Amino acid sequence: MIALGVDVGGTFTDLILADLAKGDVTIHKTPSTPSDPAKGVINGVRGICELTGTEPGRIDAIFHGTTVGTNAMLVHDGAVTGMITNEGFRDILHIGRHQRPQHYSIMQDLPWQSRPLIRRRFRKTVAGRLDAKGNELVPLDEEAVAKAARDLGAAGVEAILVGFLFSYVNPAHERRAAQIVRATLPDVFVTTSAEVSPQFREFERFTTAAMSAFIGPKVRRYVSRLSDELREIGVNGELRVMTSNGGLATPEMIAERPATTLLSGLVAGVRGGAWVGSHAGTDRLVTLDIGGTSADIGIIRNGRLAEADARSAKIADFPVMLPMIDIHTVGAGGGSIAYIDRGKAFRVGPQSAGADPGPAAYGRGGTVPTVTDANLVLGRLVADNFLGGRMGLDAKAAARVIGELAEKLGRTPEETAEGALTVLNSNMANAIRSRTVQKGIDPRDFTLCGFGGAGPLHAAGVATMLDMKNVLIPPHPGITSAVGLLTADLEYHALRTAFAVKGALDIARLQTLYDDMERELGAIFARDRVPSDKIKMLRQADLRYVGQGYELKIDVPDGPLTEAALDRVWQAFHDRHREEYGHAFEASPIEIVTVKLRGLGMVDKLAEPPAYTVSSEPKQVGVGRCVFRVDDTLETHDTPHIERNSLPVERKFAGPAILLQTDTTTVVPPGWTYWADRHGNVRMTHDNQA
Template sequence: MKTIGVDVGGTFTDLALCDVGNGEVVIHKVATTPHDPSEGVVQGVREVCARAGTEPGEIAYVFHGTTTATNAVLENKLARAGMITNAGFRDILHIGRHQRVEHYSIRQELPWQSRPPIARRHRKTVAGRLVPPTGAELVPLDEAGVGRAAEELKAEGVEAVAICFLFSFLNPAHEERARAIVEAVMPEAFVTTSSSVSPQFREFERFTTAALAAAIGPKVRRYIANLESALARLGVTGELRIMASNGGAATARMVSEKPALTLLSGLAAGVLGGRWVGERMDRHDLITLDIGGTSADISLIREGRFAETDARSTALAGFPLLLPMIDVHTIGAGGGSIAHLDRGGAFRVGPRSAGAVPGPAAYGKGGDAPTVTDAHVVLGHLDPEDFVAGDLRLDPEAAVRVVGDLAGRLGLPLHEAAEGILTVLNANMANAIRSRTVQKGLDPRGFALMAMGGAGPLHGAAVAQMLAIPEVIVPPYPGITSALGLLTTDLKYDAIRTQFQVSDSLDIARLTEGFAAMEAELAGLFSADRVPAERVRTTRTGDLRYLGQGYELSIDFPSGALDAAGLDAVWRSFHDRHAAEYGHAFPGSPIEIVNIRVAGTGLLRKLPGLAAPAGGSLDAAELRRGRCLFRIGGRLTPCDTPFYRREALPVGAAVAGPAIIVQQDSTTLVPPGARAGVHPSGSLVITLGDAA
């Protein structure tokens, strides 16, 4: 069986075509087409099939990580959307919560006020009210009012409608009836409900999540339809699967119905790819550092499990979200990040990026700003004749020109300015990792750093040195690890219910019934996707807190019938987790269950491993030697540096730094004092010495 993973980045679209039977992989990169990412995807699929000698009709699955939803929110390019909500609650989207996002700022921007996903004039209200604790009807739904609101929205040219009623997480009846009325009036519109997107309490976050789901719905639906049609015209008959933010894949049908699943689609695949690489090396505690052309994405994997966001920290472009997502921290730091002086004269690198067009000056496409890639070219770290396997020839003179202009403004020599660009960028990434480790009570020295992305292997060793991390892992295909990660995933759907209960007055039957209902719901979804029941796995978790607290921690629950002994283990786990997270616990205090969750996984055939590296000898792998500059003992020092072809390196070979290791999709920098070796799994392992 042959599958393709396609990951769309800010600069390149990465592809991996894999034969699942023997682990053979053919990789390819094409320029991202920002005006319509599907064009780059289809071009890449066509070209990678040609490289592999494979007909498009032989492809069983195309797994795709898409940035369509993410970019629509980040760039505020949303559909004209409307909302129907309870009378008197038109402005929930505007008011938000009483907490200040920035406690001490008097000029902070609140995105839900400055750029709301649904304009106030498109928010309509109707009579109807459900009340807690059961969702009983207090005021009947004004169905005629819903119809009038839909007619008004249709006349206003609205493309999508979010239906958001109070306490719909307890009883979705009013929302579902309103949806039916709106769809009858506006059959061409995208219609969603807050209870179908995120059936849990916290009305502001639930309404915002539903509003964003509506505002991205038409664009995501069109993108998926266009991509399916284009792949069909190419001759691809296999199924299209879309990466979801929760670390699993979803069918194209599911994503078209629930586009919010993809709000962080592209970022999740890199974490999965990093975990998969680590598993083949028996490394289960990892910091993944995925550096592309525009951004650096950071995530933690502990004991083989990736972290998920919580209600306090899940957000996109400042908008709070209530959705299961892999916890990925993103900063504006990549190969295309632009070095500049800010208005105060301070030296900055990023977050602005040269992107795919025009790209760094060294790309020769009209770029005129100094970027991180240009700095590497000036310092000799990149081979102008062998960049992206020779598919792109670099222009060293252009790089020298733009970095030289910046050096003049800084009053520094050319090479000091170039090295300064890298130092600032590396410090930004190291600080971002500290915020996810040291500031949360975790010691980064207990992790290995997984350097991924096109630019990750160039910076991994330097960032690790700043954090005293002893080991850097560079995957076999670092530049397309996200695309490979797509080939290691399964179908994954989540169900959630808000169910307030307290440990000292627990209704075990009600709790068991809630979990069973969600498991049945997920079984229906997998059945619709033709996944046999024997290939479905479910796991249970709950959002727990001490009674009176404002936020929760996610704790595992046992499967099957619940009893007092099993729940005692849950309470102990919560106390332990609370102590680890906050430094203290209250074992005698009652614990409140807020939400219960079930994650369902439909097992798919996936990439079992990669073909073992063939290698040869160290001498045969050496391409040439060049003059590269590195900081040694506080001084920028020119070094006679060997350049190696990665695929020719033998397993177990020890490459002493300084060295540059080149391959089709990335370049690895081994600094002075470090050593690199090829692991039997095909990954490079860089060990860092004190002299580096």
């Protein structure tokens, strides 16, 4: 089977073509086209097919990570969206929960108020009401629904959310209203809150569904257009899209539930890091994926990707209730702009020069100093060996923009460039602390896995700030997200709100809920033509102590539910609560809030890293002047430029060194030791920490 992984980043589109039977792998990078991401994908597919001599028709499957939905939320560029809800509840999306994310700030920004996904004039109310048990109190006013749809259509809305109270218990009113809206406005994207996230907490449920409607038309058009253009160039393999939960979905599922793509491209990187780590013998990783615009941080404990909980899951600061891998993003990347703010403070990011015009070093007209320019000035990038020599860097342009900033600061260009890297690395180190130290996790017990186009440039510097002992750089860091796409299965989730308390729960009811979800996911997998022997169902549940306002996700045993099986669930909850918060209340009653089912449809995937060609001696292709900070002093070192793929296996070398390859550059500072392992990963340790 020939599989193609395609990950679209802010600057480059990364591709990996793998013959899964033979284990042969080819990588390729092409500039992204932010104004039309599909164009960059098609250019990349053509390029890698030409590079390998592969006919497009031989590609059996395309696995894709996209940031179309993510970017629509981040820049607030989605569809004009309307909403139909219960009378008296027009302003739930605006009011929220009266919670202040920053308790003592009187100037804080609440995005659901300052930049609403659905403006108030596009929120319509109709008669109809269910009680908390799903019983009808007031019949749905179907004529009012039709009129509201007509009014919204006349106002030019492109998407409509139908969201009613207690639809997570009984979605009948939402379903009927959606039928009416679709019949009235057949060209408008329509979704319901129960279709997107059938959970209690109406503000979060409505907001999550509003995101789905807000990005729905754009995501649906993108996936449809990409499918068509792939067919036009002869690619007939099945398209699969990465979702926020770390699994894959079909275009049909993405069209129905576009919100599942909100972390599509970001999750692929964490999956790739976890896969590399598992083969390198470590299951405790902090992944640091640095691209042109941002740095994405993930935590892997015991080989499992950390999942976001319902209290902290956010996109663009909007709460989201969907299964999501816990990823923290900061505005730190190769294109991050260094500048002096209005308070005369030296800052780096989150503003970025992006892909067009990009850093001044790209020679495309960039006029502002960026991190890439700083790395070039310090000698950490080699001007004539960028992208394996396929792209040259303009050293004079980089020196000019860094020099102009240095003049304003009253510093030398080298001090300014190194200062920019220190600020950027500090931003990333602080972000990692927020996901580790602030949660009781010691990052020193983990390996820092640096990838993305700029991850290997900064991994050692960030690790030093965190006192982390080990750094791992994958064989193809620049396309690790694309690699992650080839390690995933089809994955769908179903859930039901249960509200069942230990000692007074109906086991038969819980069993029925799980059985219903299995049938629901089974029907989806059947539509996707997944053989029954390739399907795996995993049960989970959200639990809390009675009276708590937050839940923890716990695995539930397969097979018939029994008292003995539930006893194991209760104990697992106590253990997890103790691990998460430092204590447990074993005498307190426990409540099952939500029952969940995770369905996996197994697909062919990349099983082993490609064989690493063993070399006897490292190949030095040059030497350059590099500036490093050592013990708070800037030092200039004559640093060897080494072809990374020439490193012998398990033979250690002392830094400094610049390791060159097609998709990235790895920086080994003074005081660090580096070597290649049997899978071609670069391992690094600091001499003072080894």
